[in-house]
Amino acid sequence: VRADPFAPPDALSELREDQALRRLRYPDGHLGWLVTNHALGWSVLTDSRFSTRASRCPVSDPEKVAALAERGDDPVMSGFLLTMDPPEHTALRRMQTGRFTIQHVSQKQATIERVAESCLDAVEAMGPPVDLIATYAAPLTSLVLCELLGVPSDDRRHFERLTAIRSDPGATADEDQAACEDYRNYVRGVIEAKRADPGDDVLSDIVAREELTDDELAGVALQLFGAGHDTTATQLAMSVFVLLANRREWERLSSDFSMMGSAIEELLRYLTIVPLAPVTRRAREDVVIQDVLIREDECITVSLGTANRDPEKFERPDELDLTRDSSGHLALGQGRHMCLGQHLARLEMAIGLKALMMRFPTLDLAVAPHDVQMRDEAAIIFGPEVLPVTWS
Amino acid sequence: MRVVADRDTCIASGMCMLAAPRLFEQDEEDGRVILLTESIEPSDADAVLKAVAHCPSGALSLLGE
Numbered sequence: 001v002r003a004d005p006f007a008p009p010d011a012l013s014e015l016r017e018d019q020a021l022r023r024l025r026y027p028d029g030h031l032g033w034l035v036t037n038h039a040l041g042w043s044v045l046t047d048s049r050f051s052t053r054a055s056r057c058p059v060s061d062p063e064k065v066a067a068l069a070e071r072g073d074d075p076v077m078s079g080f081l082l083t084m085d086p087p088e089h090t091a092l093r094r095m096q097t098g099r100f101t102i103q104h105v106s107q108k109q110a111t112i113e114r115v116a117e118s119c120l121d122a123v124e125a126m127g128p129p130v131d132l133i134a135t136y137a138a139p140l141t142s143l144v145l146c147e148l149l150g151v152p153s154d155d156r157r158h159f160e161r162l163t164a165i166r167s168d169p170g171a172t173a174d175e176d177q178a179a180c181e182d183y184r185n186y187v188r189g190v191i192e193a194k195r196a197d198p199g200d201d202v203l204s205d206i207v208a209r210e211e212l213t214d215d216e217l218a219g220v221a222l223q224l225f226g227a228g229h230d231t232t233a234t235q236l237a238m239s240v241f242v243l244l245a246n247r248r249e250w251e252r253l254s255s256d257f258s259m260m261g262s263a264i265e266e267l268l269r270y271l272t273i274v275p276l277a278p279v280t281r282r283a284r285e286d287v288v289i290q291d292v293l294i295r296e297d298e299c300i301t302v303s304l305g306t307a308n309r310d311p312e313k314f315e316r317p318d319e320l321d322l323t324r325d326s327s328g329h330l331a332l333g334q335g336r337h338m339c340l341g342q343h344l345a346r347l348e349m350a351i352g353l354k355a356l357m358m359r360f361p362t363l364d365l366a367v368a369p370h371d372v373q374m375r376d377e378a379a380i381i382f383g384p385e386v387l388p389v390t391w392s
Numbered sequence: 393m394r395v396v397a398d399r400d401t402c403i404a405s406g407m408c409m410l411a412a413p414r415l416f417e418q419d420e421e422d423g424r425v426i427l428l429t430e431s432i433e434p435s436d437a438d439a440v441l442k443a444v445a446h447c448p449s450g451a452l453s454l455l456g457e
Contacts, residue, residue, distance in 0.1 A: 046448060090403070097404035097423035104420075327411065328446055336403050338448040343406055 005374050005384075006242050006271055007318065008305030012036055016306045021292055024301060026056055032280075032299035034058070038310035038330070041302040043289060045334035050281035050300065051085050052337060058276050058301045079212065079219020082337060085284075089336065092220070095209065096340060099202040105343045108148065112348055115143045116355040124359065128390040129366040132240060137233040137387075140352055145228045148344075150199035151190055158186040159225040167230065169378040187221040188214070231273070232345045234383035236352045239267045241387055245369040246320060253322055254357045263322040264349050269329035270320050272305040275382045279304055279333075304330045366390040393432045394455040395440055397425045402451040411446060412439035425451060 002009055013036075015022065020037035035041050044050055081093055098104065123135045130136075142156035165171045165179040191207060191214065198204040206212060206220055243250040253263050280301045287294045294300060308329050309317040315324075332339040339345065356363065365372070366388035373385040395415070397408075404423030408416040415436060417426040432440050444452045 046450065093403060094422045094424075098419070098421050100406075101404070101418035101420070101423040102406045102409050103418060104423075327442060333448075335448050338403070338405050338407075343410075 002374070002377075005369070005372065006238070006245075006320075008272070008303065008309060009377070012303050012306045013309065016303075016310060021290060024058060026058055026299060028056065030056060030299060032056075032301065033294060034301050034303065036303045036306040038307040038313035038328075040289065041304065041307035041330055042328075042334055044281060044300055044302055045279075045330070045337075047287065047289075047335070048086070049284055049287045051284050052082055052281060053085060056280055056282070056299050058280060079216035080223050081340065082223070086336070092212075092216075093336075093340065095206050095211075096202050096220070096224075099205065100340055100343060102343045105347055108144075108344070109347065109351070111147050112140075112144050112351045113355065115147065116140055116351050119143070120355060120359045128392075129388050132387040132389045133233065133237045133384065134386070136356065137237040137240075137352070138229070141229045141233040141236070141348060144344075144348060145225065148201060148228075149190075149203055149224060150194075150201040155186070155190075156229075158183060159229060163226065163230045167375060167379045167381065169376045183222065184218060187218045187225070190221055191217045227339075228341055228344075230381055232341075232348050234273050234381045235268065235271065235345065236349055237387050238271045238273055238383045239349065239353060240356065240363075240389070241365070241369075241372060241384060242267070242271060242320060244363065244365045244389070249320060249322055250357075250363075253353070254361060257354055259323050260350050260354065262324065262326065263353075264346055265326040265329065266320065266322050266324055267349070268331035269308045269314070269326040272308045272329075272331045273382050274304050274331065274333075275377060275379070276301055276303055302330075304333075360391045362391045363389055364391065393437065393440070394430050395427065395432060395444065396430070396453055396455060397427050398451045398453075399424050401449050403449040405448050407446045407448060408443040408452060411443040412436060415440060416443060 007013070015034070016036035021033060021035055021040055024032050024034035026032055035044055079092070081089060084092065119136050119139050123130055126135065138160070139156075142160060143153050145159075146153045146155055162179045162183040165175055190203065194201075194204045194207045198208055202224065203217075203221055207217060212220070243253065253259060280299050282299050283294045283296050285296050308314070308331060311317050313328065314326070332342045332345075372387060375382055375385055402424040404418060404425075406418050406423065408425055409418055415428050415432070417428055418424065419426055440454070444454055
């Protein structure tokens with residue numbers, strides 16, 4: 001349990017001060033490495049001698065992993081960018097990047113604003129108190145994703161169900177398996193629909209190229225749905241949470257939206273919602289970093305949260321300062337796997353925060369900050385389970 | 393000071409355009425870097441240094457005078 005829900009666990013921060021590169025025993029017994037500072041984290045993530053085909057997670061429940069392995073459920077899915085290396089990764093990513101450029105994403109501004117306002121209409125009609133995640137952060141990002149991928153808005157239940165199970169470390173291997181199966185059937189249906197009736201979206205683009213197998217197309221769809229909703233929803237909810245817990249910052253941003261650009265980067269840096277689990281690489285050859293030999297096939301995990309609070313990189317790192325220059329943070333990753341949808345996430349954050357502040361200037365937490373129930377540390381994305389808010 | 397971009401290495405993150413929108417654009421087709429100018433005015437030097445330093449693929453480099 002974290003003493004401060006916005007800061008990385010103290011034990012990890014202490015490692016950074018003590019020895020930022022050290023051995024880490026993974027749950028399956030593998031002896032690898034853990035990086036906790038910014039400079040080494042950056043260099044590992046941008047070094048092509050490290051592969052993402054690690055198939056290993058520093059905090060997963062080994063019994064669950066074993067149960068999934070017995071069923072032959074390979075965690076390396078075809079078409080899934082995060083488990084691919086060049087040249088296949090490069091080719092597949094380039095099929096999608098045109099839809100995620102700053103220019104292309106900015107054309108979606110009106111769509112996102114419309115979705116945000118309609119969610120807020122529903123919140124207002126409901127009246128206080130509400131859970132801001134279930135009523136705003138989650139529907140906003142899910143419905144924007146449905147619009148951008150050209151699927152009916154009802155479809156959000158399919159991808160939200162798998163994410164909920166994946167975010168619940170108490171879920172059994174059977175539940176995980178069943179949710180995966182449902183999800184795979186769903187995305188196969190989506191791909192068939194795009195083949196029959198192409199739309200103006202990234203999935204239709206890739207289907208129309210006729211270069212990928214159906215399994216690869218399913219992987220692409222899985223990644224787009226999976227990476228595109230809970231991440232931004234959680235970042236938005238955590239941002240509202242930290243701003244309300246530091247009321248002056250809420251007032252400061254509400255009174256001057258020109259600082260939104262730097263505020264979003266600082267909220268990304270300060271909150272860093274990706275915990276240890278997904279940021280593991282494997283050495284493809286012997287690599288020496290800082291006079292330490294990382295042997296071929298050894299895994300190395302980067303702690304993004306402590307890297308983003310590294311005093312060597314950021315002055316007064318534990319202070320939330322919405323006007324500072326936070327560029328160079330690792331909250332969206334680094335290197336060739338850096339978040340594909342990062343500019344979409346930024347735009348959703350900017351629109352989502354501004355619309356909320358304008359509609360409910362008196363918004364406040366409905367419980368004390370320390371009573372906000374947080375997800376388990378082993379969740380893929382760290383954030384509140386629910387965010388009870390009220391207004392007058 | 394001149395900046396050069398290696399489009400084979402570029403992963404189309406758009407970080408350069410975010411840091412220095414006067415100098416970089418993203419290709420409409422696949423998002424890869426487009427240099428709007430090669431020679432850098434002194435007023436843009438800081439933004440360019442940031443763009444080069446934050447490029448996730450190492451596709452950008454600076455050449456001196």
